Amino acid sequence: MATEITVPALGESVTEGTIGEWLKQPGDAVAVDEPIASLETDKVAIEVPSSVAGVMSAHKAEVGDTVEVGAVIAIIEAGGSAAAAPATPEPxxxxxxxxxxxxxxxxxxxxxxxxxxxxxxxxxxxxxxxxxxxxxxxxxxxxxxxxxxxxxxxxxxxxxxAASASAAPAQAAAPTSAPAGTRNTERVRMTRLRQTIAKRLKGAQDTAALLTTFNDVDMTAVIEARAKYKDLFAKKHDIKLGFMGFFAKAAHLALKDVPSVNAQIDGDEIVYHDYVDISVAVSAPNGLVVPVVRDVDKKGFAQIEKDIADFGRRARDGSLTMDDMSGGTFTISNGGVFGSLMSTPIINPPQSAVLGLHRIEDRPVVVDGEVVVRPMMYIALSYDHRLIDGREAVTALKIIKDAIEDPTRMLIDL
CATH class of the missing domain: 4.10.320.10 (E3-binding domain)
Incomplete structure (x- = not known):
């Protein structure tokens, strides 16, 4: 019996996707719930499972086709046995x-x-x-x-x-070497995710009044705290103590004291949030994604680090969901892991601000009238000047700087 495989529900407000890759070809055996195709949406890649066991009979869409929720994309012959796929001309x-x-x-x-x-x-x-x-x-x-x-x-x-249809068999089998020094090009269709990233970032530039303020942070206290407690922390919580937990908690202090940085514009109204959901920029195979660590204001370091580590793993293996990426009131992007010294990050609409972190490097600084070498990091806050004044942006970034340079502030709520 033939069973039609349709595009599943993709999440709130998402009505279509693009066939990114067929994981099963005609003639392949398919088990119940086994993924048969990868479907790209505006935010994530979703695997489409088979509802029955059998054999892939036919594809009803090609790679690159846009398909709507509920559309038939494949036919599975239930209870069949694997057979050779229909013969097709080999290049x-x-x-x-x-x-x-x-x-x-x-x-x-x-x-x-x-x-x-x-x-x-x-x-x-x-x-x-x-x-x-x-x-x-x-x-x-x-x-x-x-x-x-x-x-x-x-x-x-x-x-x-590739041999032409009229070429002789001997000619078709003989490979043709490209001349030395040949300069080749390759055209690859942008993934749906990459197209969405491009549109959203360009839209942010076109809509928001973007401005960036900078500061530098002495990372000595955080580095010493990590070195002192990393083994105990890992033993108790089964997770490494990283830098992102410190910056997430420092950002919480700043967003609480400067509410506009945690707000967004909706039409002619300003929406303020009494919670802190931080989007953490994560590099995935198909582009940058921003899953959300929710209720940072209520979570401790261990849970924040666990959430971030889980997002990183699932971004790499493509298992992030639409819910993982929805919402978010503020974003932290860490270009330092790639060696970035300084940047002007772009906000993640409809959010109004993003914190950019960069690499740590030893630099000479003046402390108590003496030149000393300290591990320093440049930090940047890009913000929508329509909502956030320069004074508020600078104040928020200074709160983050002070909290990182003196982590005790995060414990006693200063």
Missing amino acids: AAKTAASASTTTESSSDVSQTLSPAVRRAVLEHGIDPSTVKGTGKDGRLTKEDVIAAAKAKGDTPAPAPA
Whole structure:
């Protein structure tokens, strides 16, 4: 019996998505609740599971197609047995690669490779069965293949030219080498998530009156506190004590004392929040995502660190949900993990402010009339000047600076 697989509900106000990748091909066996496709929405990538066990009969949409909630995207023959997929013409590049035993069929790989990964495997001559995948459920990513190629010291071989329909068989099988010094380009369609990021950031620039104020922070006290308590903290809470917990709690003090930094504009009204939900910018394979640590004002360091660590893990394996990303009254973005010295972060609409953190480096500073070397970090607060005055922005950033330089303030609510 044939069963139609439809696009599931994607979350509040989300009515459509884009087919990002087929995880099952026609002829593949499918188990109940096994993911068959990856669907990209404006915020996250969602895996579409099969409601029945059987065999993938047909795709009803192609990679890159936009599909609405409830639309049929695949047919599963329930209770069937796996069979070979319908024969399709093989490109010459695939034929040549098969001869060199570098495709997934010749390397006994059971997982389904995405088009981008398959192309990288062919270009670099990598046996995918020898590469450990870091994607969802251990699947290979393009970055995994490239890293394996670099480890081997290989460079991508020019892809053989595909034979035309009228070419002789001998000509079709013969790879064509690109001339030395050839300069190639590749066009890759932007993912739906990347398109949304681009629109939102540009929209923030077009709508908000953006301004950034800077300060620098002496990280000595926080570094010493971490060094002193990290082992006890990890033993008791089963999580490392990081910097983000300190900055989240310091931001809470600032947002409480300067409510406009925790507010947003809605039409001709200002919406103030009596809670602190901090969006934490996390790097994911397809772009930057901002899951929300809720009720920072009520949570301790351990729970904040656990929430952030969990978001980071789920961002990497693609399991963040729409609810994880909804809401948020303020954002913290840590460019320092990538080596950034200073930046002007862009607010995350409809929020009105974002705190940018940067790398820590030893710099000479004057303390009590003497030049000493201290671990310093530049911090930046970008804000919507329509709502937040310069005095308020500078005050909020100074509160964060003072709390980091003297963490006791966070304990006694100063």
